Amino acid sequence: MQLTLWTYEGPPHIGAMRVATAMRGLHYVLHAPQGDTYADLLFTMIERRDARPPVTYTTFRAEDLGRDTAALFKQSVSDAYARFRPEAIIVGASCTAELIQDDPGGLARALGLPVPVIGLELPAYQKKENWGASETLYRLVRALAGARREAPADRRLCNILGPTALGFRHRDDLVEVRRLLDTLGIGVNVVAPLGASPSDLGRLGDAAFNVVLYPEIGRAAAQYLEKALGQPFCEIPPIGVGATRDFIAAVAALADVDPAPALDAPESRSPWYARSVDSTYLTDKRVFVFGDAAHAVALARVAAREIGFRVVGLGTYERGFSREVRAAAALHGIEALVADDYLDVEAAIQAAAPDLVLGTQMERHVAKRLGIPCAVISAPAHVQDYPARHAPLMGFEGANVLFDTLVHPLMMGLEEHLLGLFREDREFHADAAASHLGAGHAVRHQEESRVPSPVRERSAFAESRVRDPEPSGEISVVPRQPCASSVEFSSLTPTLSRTGEGARSGSAPQAETVLASPAEGGGSATRVSSWAPDAERELKKIPFFVRGRARTNTETFARERAIPLITVETLYDAKAHFSR
């Protein structure tokens, strides 16, 4: 039994739904109680799909358990076939139906429908969403791909495996990958599962090789096709300039074509942007990367080699891919974090004290709480991760998007720094509001500056969270920080104002727990040295985004040396001590 506040992945049948929803002409009959139908909204609300997923749920209830749930299941399959006339049907059980052991595959096959019926065994108490997607695609390919071709395939014809419904930027990645392949003169035979029909899967064997965009979904199918149809595969996600070049070289070799036309990419702006002198301030910024394995590994490479950040944390929630992530972490000289408990991830982020977090929606919330800029680079995703504009992560255009995505949150930080530099100017005095915050913040600043200095910064930090326009993040209308770029899923959330005024007073207990955390972060019961007023003033001259670390370092330095009063001297002694 695992205590779980938030999950990175849904259950495995959600993965199967992502495959089914991506395809055409396929129907999924899911043996599941009522309530499991919530899954529809993932597709229709988060991804804004314009049709229900092609899923029929049996929605059995307690009274059905005493009768014949197997009959109910068979009836549901028959009805679904009669209504939707799919080319093929996949059947399976959700977690509850797995317990009642009705054998959906066997029951459905016994109906003798005139289309392929593929049973899915997705153990809900062991496996998760991505595995479910991978297993479903594998089972479909295995059942439908047919036998090895007699005649050799055209070497310049490939399949693309991996993009699904509800995938993180899959729609736009696919456009970029098609563009790269097209430039190389390589044709695309079938894309699966996104947009493929069961009969398209029957044509997979016409291609010479496979391109796996998302290994967590496409690898198992590609390995099967390699074994059964003799198709080699390329499994380099072309995320970032370097990986895109590697991808081009690999597919060009598989297709036996010249990679040069694709490597010469005038639209690739990110390398020049990184070299442009205005990017100098990005050097060695500490970045913490967490997400699905493929995105985390790729983003760590982009951050370190293509922007000049320092990767201080790298991790994934996909245990099945921990080997790859550990290997990548070793390249950055760090230990990988493999965890699916978001509290563990939060603790690791806090300990690493990064300047920037690249993560999922979970880490975005953690980063927001800790006051660290953040960009979302991986599923689990949110409605805002399905932008209206073209926003790929793959290919050269994807690298351009990534440059903006990774740099903009820090750019806002730089702007604040410049304001800080001019703080004594009349317009920018210390009590003025941060430029991107509302007028209310100015008032608060003034109140807070009357607080005796040693507690000021912390209380300000805590208070800013108490008074956050999103008291608990549940009600969110005001985008708070550019990094958070958070027009939340407000279509769903305004809703939470049901308790009206209570929502505001309700933030109090949560605020208390938040207040407690910086103290815990300080991690010591010993008395903190006090700050001399001149040292406190000096500290304020340090840019705000490193000030917290300067304070902690100085206090640690003072504590270790039993210095009771921190002076300007102590501050600079500590700075020298910690500079490397």
Added chain:
Amino acid sequence: MNAPVRPESCGIDLARERGQRAVFCGLTGIVWLHRKIQDAFFLVVGSRTCAHLIQSAAGVMIFAEPRFATAILDERDLAGLADAEDELDRVVERLVARRPDIRLLFLVGSCPSEVIKLDLSRASLRLSRRLAPVRVLSYSGSGIETTFTEGEDACLAALVPELAEALPEPEAPAGEAGLLVAGALGDVVEDQFARLFADLGIPVRFLPGRSAGTMPAIAPGQPFLLAQPFLAGTARALEARGLHHLPAPFPLGAEGTTGWLRAAADAFGVDPARFEAATAPGRRRAATALAPHRARLSGKRVFFFPDSQLEVPLARFLAAELDAEIVEVGTPYLHRGHLAHEIAGLPPGTRVVEGQSLDDQMDRARAARPDLTVCGLGLANPLEAEGLATKWSIELLFTPVQGYEQAGDLAELFARPLRRRGLLEV
């Protein structure tokens, strides 16, 4: 799968349907209940699906550490029940240690915990003894037992046996403990009603209280009003404690609110002039607020998919107070007793469908081409894409909509999709 339509004495055209349902399970109620009871924690004992559902229904991954979580069962728990109980104790103890602010912990049963017959009521007794003063209660929010709002019903019903016996209210005549209002309301709505009842001279308490320490005391013979139409189990539990239900419409819209208040006023013998004086300002403001929305909604054809059991009172409100035309009222369950006033308030011959067969119902909605379709979140965009304006019903649970002061807001929820369609030129 349609049952034959049976003529009903109450004048509606009632049908029952069985088939695929598109509804949330009772776990969803946690999303508003945890905000209502500010020191309560809801621990679902279930699967990854349960955790994913609540996360998705909440719509966001919430900024602060939430006061709900899932103890996810894994294979080892399924192997033997004794292990699962030990595991649950371990998880709960970790949780309570982590969150000392928690005073009331609900163990919430799910489909998997029901199917493996994990006895959460026994676990809650055991843990209550061990974790005092934290109280541990249990209820089922499973999809095989509960539909959406029935989770709140099960939660409140679990609270009822715990409520203290009331001492007689000083203001009330001997033997009368005042009025109990059952059903989670927004705090702002609750405060408005508290003022109205004070103006009527009726002592009132609300269930649930806003914290574990402020749950109402109750007494046998005490009358209660339901603030929500889905509280069949809570009503039974209150009746078992000797309280009696005051039949009334539900406080949705001005007429519903007046009828609801009048039921209490009649039970407490409030002078009609005093009732008139206390309610007149609210009725006047509601009439003002409703008028512009009536212009938009008058004659509009509305179709309800079954969801929250609020459908019948909402249809009554739309028909009676906004002159809308009701095409079909789907409801997961029709409590004929509690909804008697509401059923009587529907236009004669209104088609009410209890239960659901999703694809058949979607066919009917497509054929009817209503001006507005009230449906669950999962169906809204697909219907919009087919050209039907929708209002997703979950918002009706999360938004303060009851009472005079919210009557206009409630109407606006229905008018907004239509107004929005008028605004967009693309």
